[in-house]
Amino acid sequence: MCELLGMSANVPTDICFSFTGLVKRGGERGPHRDGWGITFYEGKGCRTFKDALPSSYSPIAKMIQDYPIKSQVIIAHIRQANRGGISLENTHPFTRELWGRYWTFAHNGQLTDYAQLDTGFFYPVGQTDSEYAFCFLLNQLYHRYHTMPAWRELSAEIKKQAAQLAEKGVFNMLLSDGEYIIAYCATHLHWITRKAPFGQAKLLDEDIDIDFYQHTTPSDIVTIIATQPLTVNEQWYKIEPGQLVVFRYGELICD
């Protein structure tokens, strides 16, 4: 299995603290040694840092922890390979363009019979069940809508497709176009929204704590979504199996 991490915020915010917690699970504390990746959106553009090396030994992951790249939407993933070898083309997140937007996708779980999925025009480059599922999802959306529909309709359609994929195995996913983060839970996915009054948080995987009050303004709203809670002293919400939730500018807008 793998671990997912997402961030939605109303102001450009860095993810150094949460990413430090995730990285510890990528080789040192967890079994997720088979690559990692993180996508930062800035406006309509995005950039992805990824590596087929374990995140806890990667110089690039170290730079991401130290250099605060600020973004309103971030999607990250650490991988334990189950379908597809350990290689860059099999490393999440995956990004493709649809409707003139870059869509970024990361998956936790594993699927069977995925090679039969109709991916249409969206050819998978690698061999993972995850990339097949992403290409299938985009192909379904492309055939259903020639331009991007309103988010309520879009998220209802994605929920329907995600439920179909979940019938093939375990399908937890994060999907974003840089504005919305759409999270579908099959088994495990948690989230927390931080806003004023900000307090302290302590990482579960590392002896590091942070006082968010020192790093924020009173109007900041930041949501973190993760496979498992990353901190020990805060209240995380569990997304129920079969549930799809949508975040925008740091806030839950649909569940």
Place this chain on the structure above:
Amino acid sequence: MCELLGMSANVPTDICFSFTGLVKRGGERGPHRDGWGITFYEGKGCRTFKDALPSSYSPIAKMIQDYPIKSQVIIAHIRQANRGGISLENTHPFTRELWGRYWTFAHNGQLTDYAQLDTGFFYPVGQTDSEYAFCFLLNQLYHRYHTMPAWRELSAEIKKQAAQLAEKGVFNMLLSDGEYIIAYCATHLHWITRKAPFGQAKLLDEDIDIDFYQHTTPSDIVTIIATQPLTVNEQWYKIEPGQLVVFRYGELICD
């Protein structure tokens, strides 16, 4: 205008030396202050580092100079914005999937009437003439070939399309799928192949030299393609206006 840099090699090779030369043109020595990007292929996968900041001040560009990421195909670009604002979505290189391969594109020059180009299914995300040209090119190729043709046929078709684009202005480009690098020259593009016996090279833009003999094995073959020669004491070849050349595993295979 912008500067292009490409590398094709028969063994995974780093580009620290040449990239150091290019970066100096991104803000300090040249007018190319409006972002930079570099794509490294590893097998069928690729990863891109990019920034809308000048390369000479970017901590990420600094990391790329210091941390030798080895690859057989690299495409890099530093930008002086002329069409489209300074933003991440307008920063080269651009990568899209076609025929189950990731294609990466960088452009030097500027085009007029580019918004009328038929990009079909490949919607531009940003506003640059370059991304429009790339989407147009992919759309032409997609409609002409449902799977990837042999490279001679493909490069002849790309040359035809590139010549059409060059009628709209200045169109120097590098394009790669991780195996081939296809370079089309409208005005300025140069290349050099280094192989045994390796000698010393000295950067034009920086007081740095390198003894390739210390960093290579006798069977290494490495080609560098750049808008302008990057070194002072080596013989670079100029690609003629209207000429398309193809490199694979470090060697020129078509001109």
